[in-house]
Each structure stands twice: as C-alpha cells, then as structure tokens.
Amino acid sequence: MKYKVIFFKLFIHLAALLPLVNAYYLALTDQLGADPVESIIHFTGIGAFNLLLLGLAITPVSKRFKLSMLLKVRRLVGLYSFTYALCHLLNFLVFEIQFDWSLFFNEIIDRPYITVGMVGMLTLLALAITSIPSLKKRMGKSWQKLHNWVYLAVLLVGIHFYWSVKSEIIEPSIYLFITFMLLALRFKKFKKKIKKD
Amino acid sequence: MLIKSSKQSDLKEHQVTDESVYLQRRELIKKMGFVGAGTLLSSAIPSVANAKGIDFFSSKAEKTFQRYALNFTADSSKNSEILTPEAKVTSHNNFYEFGTSKSDPVKNSQGFNVKPWQLKISGECDNPYTLDLDDLTKSFALEERIYRLRCVEAWSMVIPWVGFELAKLLQKAQPNSRAKYVAFETLHDPEQMPGQASRRIGGGIDYPYVEGLRIDEAMNPLALMSVGLYGKTLPAQNGAPIRLVVPWKYGFKSIKSIVAIKFTQSRPTSTWNVLAPSEYGFYANVNPEVDHPRWSQASERRITSGGLFARNRIDTLPFNGYGEEVADMYRNLDLRKNF
Ligand code: HEM
Numbered sequence: 001m002k003y004k005v006i007f008f009k010l011f012i013h014l015a016a017l018l019p020l021v022n023a024y025y026l027a028l029t030d031q032l033g034a035d036p037v038e039s040i041i042h043f044t045g046i047g048a049f050n051l052l053l054l055g056l057a058i059t060p061v062s063k064r065f066k067l068s069m070l071l072k073v074r075r076l077v078g079l080y081s082f083t084y085a086l087c088h089l090l091n092f093l094v095f096e097i098q099f100d101w102s103l104f105f106n107e108i109i110d111r112p113y114i115t116v117g118m119v120g121m122l123t124l125l126a127l128a129i130t131s132i133p134s135l136k137k138r139m140g141k142s143w144q145k146l147h148n149w150v151y152l153a154v155l156l157v158g159i160h161f162y163w164s165v166k167s168e169i170i171e172p173s174i175y176l177f178i179t180f181m182l183l184a185l186r187f188k189k190f191k192k193k194i195k196k197d
Numbered sequence: 198m199l200i201k202s203s204k205q206s207d208l209k210e211h212q213v214t215d216e217s218v219y220l221q222r223r224e225l226i227k228k229m230g231f232v233g234a235g236t237l238l239s240s241a242i243p244s245v246a247n248a249k250g251i252d253f254f255s256s257k258a259e260k261t262f263q264r265y266a267l268n269f270t271a272d273s274s275k276n277s278e279i280l281t282p283e284a285k286v287t288s289h290n291n292f293y294e295f296g297t298s299k300s301d302p303v304k305n306s307q308g309f310n311v312k313p314w315q316l317k318i319s320g321e322c323d324n325p326y327t328l329d330l331d332d333l334t335k336s337f338a339l340e341e342r343i344y345r346l347r348c349v350e351a352w353s354m355v356i357p358w359v360g361f362e363l364a365k366l367l368q369k370a371q372p373n374s375r376a377k378y379v380a381f382e383t384l385h386d387p388e389q390m391p392g393q394a395s396r397r398i399g400g401g402i403d404y405p406y407v408e409g410l411r412i413d414e415a416m417n418p419l420a421l422m423s424v425g426l427y428g429k430t431l432p433a434q435n436g437a438p439i440r441l442v443v444p445w446k447y448g449f450k451s452i453k454s455i456v457a458i459k460f461t462q463s464r465p466t467s468t469w470n471v472l473a474p475s476e477y478g479f480y481a482n483v484n485p486e487v488d489h490p491r492w493s494q495a496s497e498r499r500i501t502s503g504g505l506f507a508r509n510r511i512d513t514l515p516f517n518g519y520g521e522e523v524a525d526m527y528r529n530l531d532l533r534k535n536f
Contacts (some may be wrong), residue, residue, distance in 0.1 A: 029504050111491050
C-alpha cells in the first residue's frame, strides 16, 4: 500500500511537471506556435482548470469506488493546479503585458473577466498556503471551512474562461457543465450546512 | 504611402533566412515530438498547443495548398520595421471557417480547392463584372505593399502583401451616384470549410462572413486587394485566392477568400459587429484610446521571432500609424461613438 502511494505520487509529479517543462521549453525557444505567449497562457490556464476539476473529482470518485488511496493524492493535485495557475498569472504579467504594472493593475480592476480570475487565484493561494500540514493542524475546524471556498474558486474560474473567449463558447460551456456536475455531487453537503447554520 | 520605383528583391534576404530558420525549426520540433507525445498528462490537459504544433510540422502532412510565384513591383517605401517571418504569418491565423484556434486554419485548409473561383462585382454600378481565378492575378498590375496588421486581440504583424489597389477594381465597375458603401462576402462552402459546417468548429458565427466599407474608405489608395504574400500567391489559411487588406483597421475588417463585392446604398452588415455590437464596431479603426470592453487597445505585442522573452510590447498608434493617409476621412466623426 505504501509503495503504491509513493508510485502514484511519483506518477502525478511526472504527469504534471513534464508537460509544463516541455511547454516552457518550446515556448522559450519559439517553437510553441507562432505566438508562444498566447499558447503558454492558454496551456497553463487550461491545465490549472483541468487539475482543479480533477482534484474536485477525487472525493466523489474515491467514495463511489472505495478507492481510499486517491484521497492521499488530493492535496498534490490541488497544489499542482495552483502551480499551473501561478504560472498562468506570471505568464500574463511577464510575457503578455511585460511588467507594465499600471496596465496590470488597470486590467485587474477594469476587466471583469480578469477580476474574476484574480479572485479565483487569490482563493487558490489561500488554499495552497493553508495546505501546509502544520498550518492545517493549527487551524482545526476552520480549515475545512476555508477549504470549502474551493467551490467558489472553481465557479469563478469557469466564469473567467467563458468570459475570456470571443465567440467560441462551446468549450467553456462544457467546462462549466462539468463544474456544475461536480458541485451537484456536493449538494447534500451544502444542504446540511445550510440547515446547521 | 507612395509606391515609386520598381526595385525588385529587397526581401530576398529575409526570405532566405526565413526558410532556413523554418527548416531548422522543423527538425527540432520533430525531435521534440518524442517528449511531446510521451508526456503522461497529455490526455488530461487537452489544450496542449505544443501537440498541435507538432502535428502541423510533422512529416506526415499529406497535402499542401499550392502557391505560385508572382510578378510584382517591390515595395520601395522606407519601412524599416522587421517583417514577421513567413512561417508565422502562415501559421497564426484567425480564419474561423477553418477552426477557431490560431493554429487550426493551416491544418484544416491545405485541401482547399480554389478552382474554379469567381469574384462578382455588382450592385450600384454601370459595369458589373466577374473575375475568374486567373483574372485575379492578371487583370491589374501587382505591387508589393509592406503593411502593419493590427489584430483586435492586441497582437500585430508586419506583412509583405502582393496585390493591387481596391480602388482600381472598383473603378472598373463604374459605381453610380447611389453607391455609398461597398459590401464584401467570403465564400460559403461548408463542404470545404469545416467551420461553416459545424458551429463548434466555426465558433458560433453566422456564415458567410461579411464585411463592409464606406465608399471613400474603399477608394483610399491604402486599401489593398491582396492575392499574395512573401512573393507568392496567398496560402489558403491567409485567405486565398483573394482577400482585402485595410491596414488602418483591425484585422477582422480584412475579409478573406472573397467571392462577392457589391456597391450598396445603405450600410452593409459586418459579421463581428452583428455578433457583438458593443465590442466590434462597423468602423473598427485602430484606436489606442478606445479599449475593447475586455482588454486594453493602448498597446500591442508585435509578433516577429524570439520566444517568450521577446520584449515585443509596443504602443498602438492611431489608425495603426496610417493617420496621415486616412485620418481626414473621419474629421467629422466622433471616433469614440463610431469605434
Ligand atoms: C490571476 C489572475 C488571472 C489572470 C490575470 C488571467 C488572465 C488570463 C488571460 C489573459 C487569458 C487569455 C484570454 C485570451 O486569450 O483571450 C486567460 C484565459 C484563461 N484562464 Fe486565466 N487568468 C487568471 C486566473 C486564472 C485562474 C486562477 C485559472 C484557473 C485555475 C485560469 C484559467 C484560465 C483558462 C482556462 C483560460 C482559457 C484558456 C483558453 O482559452 O485556452 N485563469 N486568463
């Protein structure tokens, strides 16, 4: 069992890191499409969203199929989602607007889809920091409360994606649909919570 | 801009370097293909633009759209801007008829058949006429024009087009006094254009793609009918066999693969304007002071070569830097309202 988990984690590290390193290598050497900046922004954005959805699917899937091992990698998947999202944000700042800080802050304030992305990003940041085991322990019950914010984050990311496209709304719509499905699986949890409060 | 002399071959050097860089890149990408294909999460991360890149350059590309060398007089303007490499001009296209991602058109258009082609010029004019495929490159003397192309998405290129002034084509039709606008239409052929057959591939746009200009805009000497780039006929993905190039307007005005040009009395519809009137105006003049609702238009990224660290963000100029030639036409127009 222990070895299985270690191998599984190793697999996730490779599966998340290799494509990222490969994409940056290609982009840095001008081989990732004609506009490597656009390509890398999209690659990391979609990657972050995929990993976030994957992380959210872990709990229901492990319950349904009694695969408790999956739960052991949930944190890792979440952290890689954050890593991709951080790359996505840095791509935007460093390569797209190239450290034009006034433009950066203006865009965050003026463009609703960027604002929404930023709120999602900050939420993911809070979750990533508090995933440190010692912090988690110290937070006690409030940890779960804070980490329920992941449901808000995934919704915001879905909206951010939908809002970012010009007219090709089918792909973001599919993503939003999957997001709603994953949220629906938590319906009972939400209902209980509302009753309790 | 004045096209004066007819010196050939200013471009030759660019073309040569370009070609060798292109081949080198091909080799590299082939090698990278191993890593690319072997990456484990590639199915879980579907976007993988790199995988698409690898596809495109892989040696199993079945057919390529044929291009032919053209005879033309070279651009003699003193434009010192660095050209966007041909490989990028021809692989980074917004041509939703062949797919919405920038790398889709080059992949999906190689089998595009332009024979036979007919471009009909009609409407409010005394001499309507039709051009066949051969006429497109033979009816008017061809010249090269090096223009900046500014996309509404805030990136830009510098492209050596080959073509002739739209005005020449229009004057031949002898427009009458009711001709206030010129309407353009792209080919509608869902069998050849997968984006027209499927809303998913075509980005939910209503086809055929249509565009329009005021007659004075259309008659402006800068407005070009392009039949080629980098010295050869147009690749399919760039709008073969004939397209419009209006360099002081956002790229979406420069309609591709045109089959009909019509003089009209009232303002023609234009595809993006109908789709999202608050985001894309009829005029669509490049204007750093009027932002797209979702992003700034004050600056742009100039696509040349170099990877992620190419410091290529530059200020956007009013009318894309062609104000001297075109600003007069808009003297009495509030450009904030008529964006
Ligand atoms: C931190 C603030 C953020 C900024 C400034 C930002 C910026 C951007 C930009 C500029 C685009 C490209 C739009 C275009 O090409 O038209 C984009 C697309 C996208 N972003 Fe973000 N983003 C942020 C946060 C996030 C987060 C946290 C996620 C996911 C976890 C995310 C996921 C996506 C996705 C999936 C796309 C669409 C990619 C595609 O069209 O292929 N973004 N974002």
